Amino acid sequence: MASLKRSVESDPLAANISNKIYVRSTKSGKVQKIVREVYLRQDIPCSSKLCQRCFTTAPRDASGKLIPFVLSDSPAGTKVFPQGHYLVPDTNAFLTAMDLFEQESAFYDVIVLQIVLEELRNRSLPLYNRLLSLTKSEDKRFYVFFNEFRLETHVPRLDGETVNDRNDRAVRKAVEWYGEHLARSKGKGKDVPAIVMLSNDRDNLKKAKQEGVNACSLADYVKTLKDGEKLLDMIPETQDSDQIKEKRPGDNLYPEYFSMSKMMTGVKNNLLHQGIFNVSPYNYLEGSIRVPAFPKALLILGRENINRAVDGDLVVVEVLPKDQWKEPSTQVIEEDAITKNENPDAEESDDFVSEKERKALQEEVKRTQSKTTEGHAQPTAKVVGVIKRNWRQYVGHIDQSSVSQSANQGKKQDSVFVIPMDKKIPKIRLRTRQVSELLGKRILVTIDAWDRSSRHPSGHFVRSLGELETKAAETEALLLEYDVQYRPFPKTVLDCLPKEGHDWKVPQNLEDPGWKDRQDLRDLLICSIDPIGCQDIDDALHSRPLPNGNFEVGVHIADVSHFVRPGNAMDAEASIRGTTVYLVDKRIDMLPMLLGTDLCSLKPYVERYAFSVIWEMTPSADIVGSRFTKSVIKSREAFSYEQAQLRVDDSSQQDELTTNIRILLDLSKKLKQKRLDAGALSLSSPEVKVQMESETSDPIDVKTKVHLDTMSLVEEFMLLANTSVARRIHEAFPQTAILRRHGAPPKTNFDDLANQLKVKRGLDLSVESSRALADSLDRCVDEKEPFFNTLVRIMATRCMMSAEYFCSGTQSYPEFRHYGLASEIYTHFTSPIRRYADLMAHRQLAAAIEYEAVHPSTRSRGKLEAVCKNINVRHRNAQLAGRASIAYYVGQALRGKATEEDGFVMKIFSNGFVVLVPKFGIESLIRLRDLAETEPQAEFDAENYVLTTGGSRELRVELFQKVRVRVTDQKDETTGKRGVKMELVRTY
Amino acid sequence: MPLDTSTYGLALLRVDGRRWNELRRIHAQIRTQAAADGSSYLEMGHTKVMCVVTGPSEPGPRRGAAGGAAGGGGGAGGQSKDAEVVVNIVIAGFSSVDRKRRGRGDKRTLEMQSTLANTLAATLHTHLFPHSQINISLHVLSQDGSLLAALINAATLACVDAGIPMTDYVTACTAGSTSTYAANDEGADPLLDLNHQEEQELPGLTVATLGDSDRVVALVCESRVQISRLEGMLAVGVDGCKQVREILDQVIKAQGQKMILEGTVDKGTGLNDMDLD
């Protein structure tokens, strides 16, 4: 019988082959034992230019090239090592003070040991990548010595020795070998440089002393350097090794959720509270939740209390004891900045709350406790369970710094972080086999789960949208991010269109069923006034003097409900889309083009079906009577706002049409005054328009929108029509009318703004009613700064609730009120081509005037409520998408340009402030560390909203201050994201 | 976790401490199973395989239609005038880090079977054994990269042991490249004899050559690689095959010597032309 011998023993090379055995546990809890061969060799050079030996055995690559030696033959000396020295830092040194090694003033000739590189890679991929780039820089002279593969420095793990101890021993062994090796092989007459181990681990330092190895703590070493004092700040204290001990895998990082029944009982007994979780846009560790039991939002601070809730989730919270109540943060805490060194692979070894996060929170607590005014403290809470996740698909991109260098070609799965476009969503850990293909792309991902043992949620890749910053990818990203349905209309929808297509005409024969109950208004002098280039014209106007001295005014709205019959495929599609979405370079229609821009559109010179609201008004704009009718009209002209304005202003134009517009303009001013007297708010948001190059549709310039009288003309009559229709349909359908309300904002919403105005300008903001608010906003003026009033209005707008559609049966009459417009009742009627709510109002109005029978779907309250809910969401998303599109194009228009602009401080934190630049309608955060090369010290006076900096840059920044900023676009190195960057040039 | 293949450029060292042109330790034995017609055991690093050859012998009952069977069939069918080479590979569940049971129909295994069968059928003198079958049965005990190469080498050894006439040794090894396809690095070094980690992270190919010549008898590339790098990889791979041949040759000669010393074979029978230095 032949026997199989143990092969290694019979091999003459056996002494030079070692095995590396380690055990790892996987996410799924499996334990894997991995055995790897290690070939030990003696031809790994020391890479010192002093060495006479290693040159002969130095390795060559396939083309015969030698790697040049790195370490200097005359390294710098210090007080302690005048003969010159090479540094050998341990892992801990790089982990705690990587910035130090990147200094230009010191830290040259550094030997990076393989074992240190390995450990660093496991602990922090970003730091590992930074160290690698240091080893590639020629002037820093960092050499990676593969101590584990060199026979003399290979250290087998002893029985009972911990991995950390073995690794420390390996470091000391390498230091020792270098010393001996250089002493033997240096050229004659040269000093042997000292080999100095750098460590912050007390135990390791002690053992080095015992073994006679040169060793220094980082602090001791830095003190001996020339500009040591400055560098000292960058070093943390020496630590005991057990402090930096790794956390065991499998430990749960987050508290367990309550069971559903426990939550339900808790909520019923008012011990727990239920609400939608929202994340602060400036601080990813701060969330808030509005619950009926508290007038103010409950704060949820810190990772542990947030307990895996994601923005938008329906959660259950428990209020914390009063001694833990806090103020909302005055500090900007960005996830990117704080967690950028995390490793997507090594989840287990992370401390749960990272040192930096702890520090950031600590400062918060210090600040709150030093405060004397306890009344500011806000109740805090912690999340104990999630009732419903609001997870959707997220658009983002892979964080370049979380990618390991071996991002490979498609066999091994890598873990990377995806940074969602939405800042309120935490970064998502993604496992993918195609990292290299996905880098630099906009990608769509979903969240799959968020385990108790996982610091970040984990998700999976859905698809790639294309290269970052390409128009197609960014536009699609935006549409996805705001859940806009942008696919082409399906055939079933297109089948609902009139067969005649573009040839459809209003029938000439008055006996045609289309003319039934329609009034012939073709001889009225009707015209439309819209923005330039508007194709989907939903509204047109007319006016004419009546013999009794009053005026007849008509608002004519496209009769969309004639074409979109309730319940058919087109109607279903429109109700899902909810609204047309306007992006800078694109419009995503709610209805097919044929209707939107042709058959329904109230184009000039052709006959169109319309739904008309006609009033009789006195010259002082009091309404004498109103009526509603389906009609046929023929618009005489489609004006742009500008054209109409020119025509009105030009007194030589005395034709009937122009005169009529003048009448309308005059009446609209009176209507507006009445509204303002009733307490309507004139709110503001920064509005800009992006000018496009007409051929390439590349953005070239950004303009602030100019307000024209003709714009308010149209607006006033639309408001009037909406209000009139609202009254009529509510009268006809008290339970099921589709209306729009705008709730009065809770007074507490204005607390901050009121206090800010009081402290900074001595102004009072009264918020008892919309009227009082409107008046006090009018008083917020600064003679020297005309924009101040707009700024306050912008800020006040953000304190408001958002308006919403609702079904009249769900609210009591006083709740119908539209706060912003100061109207008792309101609906949307005037834009049926682009809003589904208006289409519903049309159907209800048609039924109210007995033009047609009520369709069951416009009558069922449950159905209507569902429609309202959907269109509320769609409406909001469309607005956000539009704004995001403008922001993107503003960024693109600024690309490569640097302009100085005036801006205003609209928010202030202890470590930064937000500046709004009205010219571009953008706001951006300027952090302290952006102010100067080294971050200036700062004192933050929270009571007076003043941030005073000293040291590297002396400044005094306060709220509402006008500042000069340089606006540039900037590509973030780590994230590959382009964004607007502001730098403070000076304060005024 | 140790470093990955991306650190090669730092000191021209691979993840296990080898240079670009170094093979792993190869250990081989033949005649490991006395009862078999031919047998071998081969280690390339931690890749460990066993091979047993039975035959040439009467073909067993036909298993299904030609080519549809689980074993890879090479050469002509059992009814023709050439012997059929039937290869069967069993991968032990414990052979890789994750204990994984591979069914009979595992695609990768089937593909390796057919590659092996075709390669061997072209080298073995099958025409000498009409209407018969050569069964080659391989067991994978441990996997650490270059599996197909190890299987080819083990099969060669076992066929030699079985005394089946063949043109020359068929020896195989893998070659790779130090940077990924995506890195598109023109200066990438070719690599010899990939281990598991390198196979996972880098592009690679398996090449088999005949004897001492440059004649390539099998070439399998399953990853994307720039065409410009292929030549270098192939050259390194062919060179590696020659090194492997040397090692296998020594193993066989050593075994022959041992057999003579132990008196397993009579001196002078067919050994006169054998080089015993």
Ligand SMILES: [Zn+2]
């Ligand atoms: Zn040397």
